[in-house]
Amino acid sequence: xxxxxxxxxxxxxxxxxxxxxxxxxxxxxxxxxxxxxxxxxxxxxxxxxxxxxxxxxxxxxxxxxxxxxxxxxxxxxxxxxxxxxxxxxxxxxxxxxxxxxxxxxxxxxxxxxxxxxxxxxxxxxxxxxxxxxxxxxxxxxxxxxxxxxxxxxxxxxxxxxxxxxxxxxxxxxxxxxxxxxxxxxxxxxxxxxxxxxxxxxxxxxxxxxxxxxxxxxxxxxxxxxxxxxxxxxxxxxxxxxxxxxxxxxxxxxxxxxxxxxxxxxxxxxxxxxxxxxxxxxxxxxxxxxxxxxxxxxxxxxxxxxxxxxxxxxxxxxxxxxxxxxxxxxxxxxxxxxxxxxxxxxxxxxxxxxxxxxxxxxxxxxxxxxxxxxxxxxxxxxxxxxxxxxxxxxxxxxxxxxxxxxxxxxxxxxxxxxxxxxxxxxxxxxxxxxxxxxxxxxxxxxxxxxxxxxxxxxxxxxxxxxxxxxxxxxxxxxxxxxxxxxxxxxxxxxxxxxxxxxxxxxxxxxxxxxxxxxxxxxxxxxxxxxxxxxxxxxx
Amino acid sequence: xxxxxxxxxxxxxxxxxxxxxxxxxxxxxxxxxxxxxxxxxxxxxxxxxxxxxxxxxxxxxxxxxxxxxxxxxxxxxxxxxxxxxxxxxxxxxxxxxxxxxxxxxxxxxxxxxxxxxxxxxxxxxxxxxxxxxxxxxxxxxxxxxxxxxxxxxxxxxxxxxxxxxxxxxxxxxxxxxxxxxxxxxxxxxxxxxxxxxxxxxxxxxxxxxxxxxxxxxxxxxxxxxxxxxxxxxxxxxxxxxxxxxxxxxxxxxxxxxxxxxxxxxxxxxxxxxxxxxxxxxxxxxxxxxxxxxxxxxxxxxxxxxxxxxxxxxxxxxxxxxxxxxxxxxxxxxxxxxxxxxxxxxxxxxxxxxxxxxx
Ligand code: HEM
Ligand SMILES: [Cu+2]
Ligand SMILES: [Cu+2]
Numbered sequence: 047x048x049x050x051x052x053x054x055x056x057x058x059x060x061x062x063x064x065x066x067x068x069x070x071x072x073x074x075x076x077x078x079x080x081x082x083x084x085x086x087x088x089x090x091x092x093x094x095x096x097x098x099x100x101x102x103x104x105x106x107x108x109x110x111x112x113x114x115x116x117x118x119x120x121x122x123x124x125x126x127x128x129x130x131x132x133x134x135x136x137x138x139x140x141x142x143x144x145x146x147x148x149x150x151x152x153x154x155x156x157x158x159x160x161x162x163x164x165x166x167x168x169x170x171x172x173x174x175x176x177x178x179x180x181x182x183x184x185x186x187x188x189x190x191x192x193x194x195x196x197x198x199x200x201x202x203x204x205x206x207x208x209x210x211x212x213x214x215x216x217x218x219x220x221x222x223x224x225x226x227x228x229x230x231x232x233x234x235x236x237x238x239x240x241x242x243x244x245x246x247x248x249x250x251x252x253x254x255x256x257x258x259x260x261x262x263x264x265x266x267x268x269x270x271x272x273x274x275x276x277x278x279x280x281x282x283x284x285x286x287x288x289x290x291x292x293x294x295x296x297x298x299x300x301x302x303x304x305x306x307x308x309x310x311x312x313x314x315x316x317x318x319x320x321x322x323x324x325x326x327x328x329x330x331x332x333x334x335x336x337x338x339x340x341x342x343x344x345x346x347x348x349x350x351x352x353x354x355x356x357x358x359x360x361x362x363x364x365x366x367x368x369x370x371x372x373x374x375x376x377x378x379x380x381x382x383x384x385x386x387x388x389x390x391x392x393x394x395x396x397x398x399x400x401x402x403x404x405x406x407x408x409x410x411x412x413x414x415x416x417x418x419x420x421x422x423x424x425x426x427x428x429x430x431x432x433x434x435x436x437x438x439x440x441x442x443x444x445x446x447x448x449x450x451x452x453x454x455x456x457x458x459x460x461x462x463x464x465x466x467x468x469x470x471x472x473x474x475x476x477x478x479x480x481x482x483x484x485x486x487x488x489x490x491x492x493x494x495x496x497x498x499x500x501x502x503x504x505x506x507x508x509x510x511x512x513x514x515x516x517x518x519x520x521x522x523x524x525x526x527x528x529x530x531x532x533x534x535x536x537x538x539x540x541x542x543x544x545x546x547x548x549x550x551x552x553x554x555x556x557x558x559x560x561x562x563x564x565x566x567x568x569x570x571x572x573x574x575x576x577x578x579x580x581x582x583x584x
Numbered sequence: 585x586x587x588x589x590x591x592x593x594x595x596x597x598x599x600x601x602x603x604x605x606x607x608x609x610x611x612x613x614x615x616x617x618x619x620x621x622x623x624x625x626x627x628x629x630x631x632x633x634x635x636x637x638x639x640x641x642x643x644x645x646x647x648x649x650x651x652x653x654x655x656x657x658x659x660x661x662x663x664x665x666x667x668x669x670x671x672x673x674x675x676x677x678x679x680x681x682x683x684x685x686x687x688x689x690x691x692x693x694x695x696x697x698x699x700x701x702x703x704x705x706x707x708x709x710x711x712x713x714x715x716x717x718x719x720x721x722x723x724x725x726x727x728x729x730x731x732x733x734x735x736x737x738x739x740x741x742x743x744x745x746x747x748x749x750x751x752x753x754x755x756x757x758x759x760x761x762x763x764x765x766x767x768x769x770x771x772x773x774x775x776x777x778x779x780x781x782x783x784x785x786x787x788x789x790x791x792x793x794x795x796x797x798x799x800x801x802x803x804x805x806x807x808x809x810x811x812x813x814x815x816x817x818x819x820x821x822x823x824x825x826x827x828x829x830x831x832x833x834x835x836x837x838x839x840x841x842x843x844x845x846x847x848x849x850x851x852x853x854x855x856x857x858x859x860x861x862x863x864x865x866x867x868x869x870x871x872x873x874x875x876x877x878x879x880x881x882x883x884x885x886x887x888x889x890x891x892x893x894x895x896x897x898x899x900x901x902x903x904x905x906x907x908x909x910x911x912x913x914x915x916x917x918x919x920x921x922x923x924x925x926x927x928x929x930x931x932x933x934x935x936x937x938x939x940x941x942x
Contacts, residue, residue, distance in 0.1 A: 115800075118800070195800060290774060328654075356772060356780075374662060381661045389640055391647060392640050409630075416622055422679040425683070428770065430763075490598045498796075
């Protein structure tokens with residue numbers, strides 16, 4: 047396989063664009079990775095500003111910073127932005143940069159599709175946020191936009207949200223196809239499937255999950271659109287439809303979606319912990335099977351979001367058991383990570399700090415998830431702030447910490463400069479303390495009876511909310527340190543060398559930092575692949 | 585109805601209440617069991633990680649071990665969690681089956697949620713009423729001056745204690761969720777579905793909760809108050825309510841006068857319309873129009889009747905009240921609106937006019 051066929055400009059045959067055209071027309075996985083990551087960083091801050099507004103409104107009972115409608119829009123746009131425009135693009139950005147480098151491929155298999163996958167996203171973002179300028183306000187039915195609140199009762203901006211979701215869905219599906227094709231076809235010929243790095247494995251499985259989940263979401267938003275404008279009654283009980291059908295369809299997408307946001311991060315952690323423990327990943331094969339098992343189980347647990355709906359008791363039992371079962375492979379992952387560090391030779395550079403933060407705090411989120419699976423108690427937890435605490439432990443201190451760890455880990459490779467460890471450490475410790483101040487009290491708010499998505503609340507919940515809001519302001523401000531660290535590394539610093547982390551293994555570390563525009567034009571030799579693979583420690 | 589305030593506000597709590605129904609005790613026990621288990625697992629895992637962080641740092645252990653797996657260890661930590669899960673699943677299944685079982689209820693109450701109030705009907709007893717956020721929590725108030733800010737209603741749900749009660753839960757518009765933590769469950773309130781929950785409250789008292797499912801702008805403002813009475817007191821309350829209902833019927837036979845209309849209107853307005861249009865008729869800018877000075881309220885009667893009876897064509901929040909209210913109530917509330925605050929039209933709307941507008 048030659049590079050030229052895949053990537054015409056690699057041979058110099060195509061035009062070389064400069065300035066803004068370079069970014070608009072690029073087909074390089076590195077440039078597209080950078081675009082994805084930059085976009086996602088902007089969106090994290092956009093969604094973060096909404097979160098800070100939510101927390102400002104909730105700092106004490108009786109606040110009237112925004113009207114209740116607007117509050118609902120803030121919550122909905124915050125959730126939608128963070129999930130679809132921040133976390134997911136960040137993970138695809140990491141995949142773009144890293145997968146070709148880690149499997150010894152010259153680029154993604156479908157570079158033009160790759161460009162298009164990215165460039166759909168800014169338009170989706172504009173559509174999603176345009177609601178703030180519309181009469182009736184931005185979408186306000188939560189990121190789950192349950193019918194009939196989003197159908198008969200939804201503002202006009204819901205139509206724009208639907209179109210935005212279609213665009214993001216197309217982008218994700220194309221991205222997923224590209225990743226699958228790249229991993230299967232462009233891998234260095236001597237790299238066996240079972241020897242692929244864990245990050246690559248986790249993305250391969252995630253990509254299949256995306257192909258399964260996104261079309262369901264596209265279907266359900268289209269049904270919402272039809273109910274809103276074309277006189278159908280899919281979800282309208284008065285017309286013979288069924289509002290609960292919406293929830294089944296939504297969560298058939300929605301639960302795999304939450305694993306889409308965490309599985310690639312599992313891959314990241316499985317790269318970082320061995321590096322800074324100077325020891326191979328413990329139970330590598332079972333780690334791969336665990337990811338596959340989680341992905342398979344994630345398709346049969348959706349109704350655990352619907353225990354309060356009044357499902358038949360047999361259905362509740364089924365979904366309770368299947369949900370509990372998913373904690374087995376998840377537990378295996380946590381235990382294996384722990385064993386990876388056991389009797390290693392540990393150092394605590396910034397990526398490792400964030401990976402450890404992930405390990406502790408994601409585990410807390412996983413354990414509260416096990417509580418939520420327990421139906422009789424879930425009748426109390428569900429729809430309360432306890433759920434908000436759970437989802438932020440897995441998403442913020444889980445996915446987001448993992449993404450931050452990944453960026454600190456690979457930034458020296460991408461920019462050629464070491465990161466400023468001092469900024470990194472401050473960023474970590476401030477984030478760790480403030481995220482717990484922010485999210486831990488939410489458990490208590492929920493247990494003592496505060497529902498989620500409320501614009502105001504009774505005074506007995508005030509102390510928890512005050513703590514959360516203070517935590518939120520510190521957490522938000524601390525993230526500016528991250529931007530500082532990234533910009534600093536881009537602009538200069540101590541040269542990273544090919545392998546800035548001496549314990550790191552993997553093909554990406556055999557390349558110069560930053561890597562030249564075209565890498566692995568010829569596949570790496572079997573010796574290199576072996577030395578950098580799991581058997582390189584032998 | 586007088587408020588049953590005992591303390592200026594509910595107390596700060598960190599945990600789920602033990603509650604006052606058999607189901608809530610079971611749920612609480614399950615919650616504490618799982619909480620103990622996950623705390624133990626978490627503590628164990630964290631202890632091992634911390635040990636490793638301290639003992640296996642490079643300054644203490646310059647050379648890493650080289651092992652990368654252990655068949656038996658991995659089998660153990662796959663099987664052990666399965667056993668723990670079975671240990672949780674067995675009691676959880678038992679509790680779930682009990683909670684979903686049905687009894688032979690003495691009293692049946694239909695609970696209808698709608699934006700943003702509850703409607704309680706006692707099946708076969710001829711009693712029904714709306715339950716709205718209490719007036720003192722509305723608008724721009726200082727929460728510390730209100731006894732139960734956002735947790736109080738004008739008409740609480742009255743139930744007998746120590747008797748089997750059946751709740752039939754459904755919605756008139758969007759999905760709500762009926763949640764009183766002391767009763768041990770929440771149940772979604774879904775249009776087109778009737779969810780049945782059987783409860784037996786084991787002690788008289790006042791139990792507070794609120795709507796738990798995002799249902800629009802007023803989601804935070806639809807509290808639930810349950811007042812459980814001893815069975816004989818409950819029977820007395822039922823008699824009293826039935827007597828009031830008869831008195832109202834008799835009043836309905838009385839000739840329709842402006843005073844009567846204004847009184848009937850004030851009651852309807854306070855319990856239903858004020859939730860959106862506000863007690864002072866000023867509405868909420870951007871969401872609910874002011875009725876004070878409104879061109880519809882001060883203009884031709886036909887348009888006013890139309891929007892109240894048939895609802896707004898533009899905004900479903902303004903429902904078709906013709907379905908919920910009788911002719912006298914609608915005539916009253918329209919008369920009230922046309923003659924309150926700064927509106928002085930002097931119109932007296934009659935029930936007959938409402939009938940023709942239907
Ligand atoms: C500065 C950091 C953050 C703060 C202060 C924050 C705060 C909040 C708050 C207060 C809510 C509303 C809860 C409610 O009323 O129901 C919320 C909802 C949510 N957040 Fe965050 N959050 C933060 C970061 C994130 C991140 C990074 C993600 C995603 C990875 C995220 C995902 C969500 C989701 C999915 C919801 C649910 C939205 C819904 O109910 O429809 N949040 N957040
Ligand atoms: Cu789920
Ligand atoms: Cu509600």
